[in-house]
Amino acid sequence: MSGAYTHRPVLLEEAIQGLAIRPDGVYVDGTLGRGGHSEAIVRGLTAGGRLLCIDRDSQALEEGRARLAPWAGQITFLHGNFGDLAALLDGAGVERVDGMLFDLGVSSPQLDDPARGFSYQADAPLDMRMDQGETLTAWTVVNQWPRQELRRVLAQYGEERYAAAIAAAIERARAAGPIETTGALVEIIRGALPAAALREKQHPAKRSFQGIRIAVNDELTAISRMLQAPFPG
Numbered sequence: 001m002s003g004a005y006t007h008r009p010v011l012l013e014e015a016i017q018g019l020a021i022r023p024d025g026v027y028v029d030g031t032l033g034r035g036g037h038s039e040a041i042v043r044g045l046t047a048g049g050r051l052l053c054i055d056r057d058s059q060a061l062e063e064g065r066a067r068l069a070p071w072a073g074q075i076t077f078l079h080g081n082f083g084d085l086a087a088l089l090d091g092a093g094v095e096r097v098d099g100m101l102f103d104l105g106v107s108s109p110q111l112d113d114p115a116r117g118f119s120y121q122a123d124a125p126l127d128m129r130m131d132q133g134e135t136l137t138a139w140t141v142v143n144q145w146p147r148q149e150l151r152r153v154l155a156q157y158g159e160e161r162y163a164a165a166i167a168a169a170i171e172r173a174r175a176a177g178p179i180e181t182t183g184a185l186v187e188i189i190r191g192a193l194p195a196a197a198l199r200e201k202q203h204p205a206k207r208s209f210q211g212i213r214i215a216v217n218d219e220l221t222a223i224s225r226m227l228q229a230p231f232p233g
């Protein structure tokens with residue numbers, strides 16, 4: 001395989017073992033990302049097997065299509081939210097599946113591209129959308145959501161114990177003008193944290209960025225929508 005694909009997917013062996021792939025079975029990768037899990041699944045299929053690869057990020061689908069081109073005949077790529085799984089599978093004419101895999105979170109290409117605005121390590125516009133066709137961005141959450149909502153997102157999704165102080169600091173800062181970049185947000189978060197929190201090993205903005213990312217992408221709603229819908233199989 002090309003050097004571009006040397007990145008090791010999370011828990012690859014365990015995930016593939018857990019799927020106990022039937023060579024002629026039908027499988028779903030609900031979070032294609034850079035396609036590492038999908039490649040391992042499709043390698044376990046014969047020509048009679050089928051894999052459906054879903055991602056809400058059209059860039060991921062484009063790259064996945066290129067990476068998985070040798071198995072194109074067995075794969076269907078679907079742009080969408082796995083929260084709509086039942087409808088996506090219906091649209092693809094799939095009535096039953098033998099196994100599904102979901103590798104939740106941000107992909108390395110999303111994190112590594114500063115322009116996507118997911119990373120607290122690079123200065124970029126506040127975006128954080130996994131699906132760039134969606135309208136809600138981190139800019140809106142940070143600049144327009146009420147302080148109490150911000151506090152909830154930081155506490156509930158980011159598990160940030162200083163959520164109240166950070167939300168208050170964001171509200172103060174944006175009163176002087178919009179917060180435009182991830183770098184500006186990191187500085188506001190730093191300024192709101194006590195010295196002890198700044199000495200922690202993990203980056204001081206890690207929890208807040210996680211909370212805002214989950215709010216922007218509605219990740220928890222997608223999971224519960226998917227779990228409530230009847231699965232084929």
Ligand SMILES: C[S@@+](CC[C@H](N)C(=O)[O-])C[C@H]1O[C@@H](n2cnc3c(N)ncnc32)[C@H](O)[C@@H]1O
Nearest residue numbers: 009031033034035036037056081082103107222
């Ligand atoms: C951690 S990465 C997956 C990595 C992948 N397993 C691999 O081997 O490279 C997660 C991917 O899931 C996608 N994603 C997250 N939430 C989603 C959702 N609700 N519906 C569809 N795709 C989603 C993201 O865009 C991202 O590309």
